[in-house]
Structures are given as C-alpha cells and as structure tokens.
Amino acid sequence: MPELPEVEVLRRGLHPQILGLTVAAVTVREPHLLQNAVDDFQQRLIGQAFTDTQRRGKYLLLVAGPETLVVHLRMTGQLTYHDIQRPDSPGFMRQPLTGLERHPIDRHTHVIVSLANGCALYYRDTRKFGRLQVWPTSQLKHHPALSALGIEPLDSAFTFQAFQSRFKHSQRAIKPWLLDQQHIAGLGNIYCDEALFHAQIHPLRAVSSLTLIEQKRLFQAIPHVLQKGIAFGGTTLRDYVQSDGQRGSHQDELLVYGCQGKLCTRCGTPIQKLVVAQRGTHICPTCQQNKKR
DNA sequence: AGTAATCCCTGGCAGC
DNA sequence: TGCTGCCAGGGATTAC
Numbered sequence: 001m002p003e004l005p006e007v008e009v010l011r012r013g014l015h016p017q018i019l020g021l022t023v024a025a026v027t028v029r030e031p032h033l034l035q036n037a038v039d040d041f042q043q044r045l046i047g048q049a050f051t052d053t054q055r056r057g058k059y060l061l062l063v064a065g066p067e068t069l070v071v072h073l074r075m076t077g078q079l080t081y082h083d084i085q086r087p088d089s090p091g092f093m094r095q096p097l098t099g100l101e102r103h104p105i106d107r108h109t110h111v112i113v114s115l116a117n118g119c120a121l122y123y124r125d126t127r128k129f130g131r132l133q134v135w136p137t138s139q140l141k142h143h144p145a146l147s148a149l150g151i152e153p154l155d156s157a158f159t160f161q162a163f164q165s166r167f168k169h170s171q172r173a174i175k176p177w178l179l180d181q182q183h184i185a186g187l188g189n190i191y192c193d194e195a196l197f198h199a200q201i202h203p204l205r206a207v208s209s210l211t212l213i214e215q216k217r218l219f220q221a222i223p224h225v226l227q228k229g230i231a232f233g234g235t236t237l238r239d240y241v242q243s244d245g246q247r248g249s250h251q252d253e254l255l256v257y258g259c260q261g262k263l264c265t266r267c268g269t270p271i272q273k274l275v276v277a278q279r280g281t282h283i284c285p286t287c288q289q290n291k292k293r
Numbered sequence: 294a295g296t297a298a299t300c301c302c303t304g305g306c307a308g309c
Numbered sequence: 310t311g312c313t314g315c316c317a318g319g320g321a322t323t324a325c
C-alpha cells in the first residue's frame with residue numbers, strides 16, 4: 001500500500017540512477033496494466049532519455065523529454081532498478097530458505113524498461129492493481145487523474161488557511177474525507193490512521209464538527225506523519241520495496257496502524273481495530289473519542 | 294452535486 | 310494435511 005512517503009522514497013532512489021539514461025527497449029508482459037496501447041507505449045518511450053523525476057500525490061512521474069511515464073503502484077506495485085554492475089542487487093538476491101538465486105524476472109514482473117547502459121527498470125505487481133501510462137510532458141497539467149488531485153501536504157502551499165478552506169461544511173466522516181485524493185493528495189489508509197491518532201481525532205467525526213484546535217492539530221499531524229514515513233524509508237508491510245529492492249523500516253514506527261491489542265503509547269489503552277468506509281481503521285479509544293456534535 | 298457501494302486481483306492465513 | 314473462504318485496499322466506475 002504505497003502512499004505518499006513510499007512513492008517519494010522510491011522517487012528519490014530512482015532519480016540519480018536513471019537520470020540521463022536512454023530507453024533502449026520496452027517489454028510488456030501484461031498489457032492490462034497499461035493505459036496506452038502496447039505499441040504506443042513502447043514507441044513513445046524508446047529513444048527518450050530520462051530528464052527528471054517528480055511525484056504528485058501517490059503518482060510517480062518519470063519524465064523522459066517530451067513524454068512522461070506516469071506510474072501508480074496502487075497496492076502491490078514495485079518499481080526497481082536492476083543494476084547489472086552489482087550481482088548482489090535484488091535481481092540476484094538469494095532465496096532465504098534454499099540459498100538459490102532468484103531470477104530477476106518472475107510471473108509478477110509485468111513491464112521491463114531496458115536502458116541503454118544495460119540496466120533495466122522492472123515493474124512487478126502481484127495483484128495487478130497498478131497502472132502505467134505514457135503521457136505528453138507538456139500536457140501533464142491536463143492529465144485527468146493528476147489534475148483532479150488536491151493540495152500537496154508537503155508543499156509550501158500547504159498552509160493552515162489552504163487546509164481549512166477545503167473543509168467546507170461537509171457532514172462526511174473525517175477519515176473518508178482525508179482518503180479522498182481531491183482534497184489532500186497522497187494520504188492512504190496507514191498515514192491517515194496515524195495522522196488522526198496524532199491529532200487525537202476519531203475517524204468517524206464529521207468534518208464540520210472539528211474544532212479549530214482539532215483542525216490545527218490535524219493540519220500539523222499530516223506532514224509530521226508523512227515526513228516520519230519518508231525518514232524511515234517508507235512502510236513495508238509486505239510488498240513495498242525501494243528502488244534498490246530494500247524494505248522500508250517505518251512499519252516498526254507505526255503507533256496505531258496494525259497495532260490492535262498493543263498499548264497506546266500516549267495513555268496505555270489497548271489499540272482497537274474497527275471498519276470505517278470499508279477500510280480497516282485503528283484508533284486509541286481513549287485518545288480518539290467520537291464526541292457528539 | 295455529493296456520497297456510498299462495487300469491482301478489480303492474488304497471496305496469505307484462519308478455520309475446519 | 311488440505312481445502313475453502315475471507316481479507317487486504319486505491320481509485321475508476323456505477324448507483325443512489
């Protein structure tokens with residue numbers, strides 16, 4: 001479940017590795033994941049060199065001159081750089097039990113971008129929820145999904161005024177509101193739960209019922225939990241890996257997500273798991289009370 | 294218009 | 310042991 005921090009860590013890892021490298025070939029083993037026709041996808045990338053990397057919400061943008069590769073990892077997507085100069089790189093990792101070398105490409109490797117230096121980018125995705133698309137760089141502003149995204153929570157434009165102005169008078173619960181990418185871009189289930197715990201707000205509280213103090217706590221909690229996730233290399237619960245195949249370590253720093261039964265670090269109450277908007281949701285029932293309006 | 298439910302996928306795991 | 314069925318969830322789509 002890569003969210004903003006995971007995509008940002010991935011981007012920072014890929015950036016120095018691919019910058020300036022030319023796409024030599026593109027292999028598509030699962031056309032279903034592409035939002036372009038296969039031929040179109042291949043022909044527009046081949047011959048282009050990567051000039052920049054960007055991130056917008058949970059979208060990774062690999063800019064290759066006039067064309068940009070837009071990647072969304074969704075649940076189980078992995079984008080790794082396979083360095084042929086390093087035989088110990090993830091592509092040649094040894095199986096922990098058998099000691100046998102694992103082939104760099106398996107049945108879940110769906111797209112391979114071969115680079116002119118002999119290295120390659122592998123897109124691997126067990127659940128096949130992820131999507132890849134080639135889109136004209138000059139038209140990124142008009143990309144339907146990207147242009148619908150809300151404010152970037154780590155951007156300088158994320159001020160309390162900007163945050164508060166999006167609140168409106170919605171009776172919607174705060175958790176699904178935060179998960180809605182058109183308000184704030186990049187929050188997913190993990191960091192949403194962590195932010196609400198940090199701000200001491202129950203996920204079912206109506207958006208319009210939040211006091212000014214609570215709004216300010218939430219405004220501060222969002223970038224705090226995201227920066228912490230980046231600092232620890234992202235959260236690897238199962239599938240997420242960085243560009244070099246390494247796991248993140250933020251899963252060991254979570255205070256509520258997946259912590260049901262453990263004691264709240266603030267008050268000692270056991271963390272509870274409930275379901276909000278069809279999502280597993282983790283709270284401290286003492287610190288995050290569902291007050292009446 | 295705004296909100297809520299459904300679907301896509303597979304591996305892991307609880308339960309019998 | 311081996312099978313069944315459920316669960317994880319981001320976002321497009323559909324439904325209300």
